[in-house]
Amino acid sequence: MYRNFAYVYDNLMEDYNYPKWINYIRKIFDRCGVVPNNVVDLACGTGSITIGLADKGYAITGIDQSADMLNVAKQKARAKGFDIQFICQDIRYIMLHHPVDAITCMCDGFNYILSLQELEEAFKNIYKLLNPGGILIFDISSYYKLSSILGSNTMVDTDNEISFIWQNHFDKSDKICQMELTFFVAKGDLYKRFDEVHFQRAYTREEITEAIYHVGFDSVSCYHPFTFDQAKKRAHRLVFVAQR
Numbered sequence: 001m002y003r004n005f006a007y008v009y010d011n012l013m014e015d016y017n018y019p020k021w022i023n024y025i026r027k028i029f030d031r032c033g034v035v036p037n038n039v040v041d042l043a044c045g046t047g048s049i050t051i052g053l054a055d056k057g058y059a060i061t062g063i064d065q066s067a068d069m070l071n072v073a074k075q076k077a078r079a080k081g082f083d084i085q086f087i088c089q090d091i092r093y094i095m096l097h098h099p100v101d102a103i104t105c106m107c108d109g110f111n112y113i114l115s116l117q118e119l120e121e122a123f124k125n126i127y128k129l130l131n132p133g134g135i136l137i138f139d140i141s142s143y144y145k146l147s148s149i150l151g152s153n154t155m156v157d158t159d160n161e162i163s164f165i166w167q168n169h170f171d172k173s174d175k176i177c178q179m180e181l182t183f184f185v186a187k188g189d190l191y192k193r194f195d196e197v198h199f200q201r202a203y204t205r206e207e208i209t210e211a212i213y214h215v216g217f218d219s220v221s222c223y224h225p226f227t228f229d230q231a232k233k234r235a236h237r238l239v240f241v242a243q244r
């Protein structure tokens with residue numbers, strides 16, 4: 001996952017409004033009374049959130065398991081004059097040498113953890129990493145989106161530069177959505193084809209909330225994106241905020 005895709009990822013993320021998410025994360029910090037001295041951005045991908053938060057003055061580290069995504073992130077950070085540490089690590093077993101005040105994991109990072117047991121293990125490691133009062137902020141694709149919107153549907157987008165076919169299969173028994181992605185990227189007069197298969201696990205808000213409390217967090221809220229309202233029943237995306 002996220003090999004060749006890494007180099008076209010940013011072109012396909014126009015709908016995920018990064019500046020809006022960055023402002024929202026800052027509002028969450030304010031609302032929770034957190035003034036983080038250091039932040040870790042998990043599953044940081046090509047670093048759009050990481051670099052955006054660095055730009056707002058936060059000392060931040062980005063972590064991801066895809067070397068290709070991190071390559072893009074490093075190039076983007078360098079081009080903007082930021083000296084950000086990016087670490088290649090699996091977020092299920094996250095380990096750092098120092099505690100942190102805030103951890104973010106934006107745009108589906110936790111959907112890529114395919115069992116509730118492993119997700120809880122990740123939350124446990126995150127809890128240990130946070131200072132008392134520290135905050136975990138993340139958003140995931142909802143159960144509704146993965147089961148019914150992506151579900152077992154096929155999506156096609158034909159653009160001049162990058163076209164893709166996205167064939168999904170949602171399995172209700174393990175709650176995993178298998179996504180077969182085929183890309184055609186323009187190279188001169190020809191198109192280069194590459195394929196990737198991604199798996200995302202659909203979690204209910206109750207499963208996540210329970211797992212977060214189970215590892216010891218003091219509070220957890222589930223919001224509708226960009227608001228502090230309860231997430232709507234058919235929300236495509238859920239935002240969770242947990243405080244230690």
Ligand SMILES: C[S@@+](CC[C@H](N)C(=O)[O-])C[C@H]1O[C@@H](n2cnc3c(N)ncnc32)[C@H](O)[C@@H]1O
Binds near residue numbers: 065
């Ligand atoms: C949809 S991208 C989101 C990237 C970024 N947070 C953003 O907002 O654009 C999901 C990212 O999760 C990373 N990822 C998936 N499973 C992971 C794991 N177990 N450990 C670390 N990174 C992981 C992928 O490599 C990918 O970069």
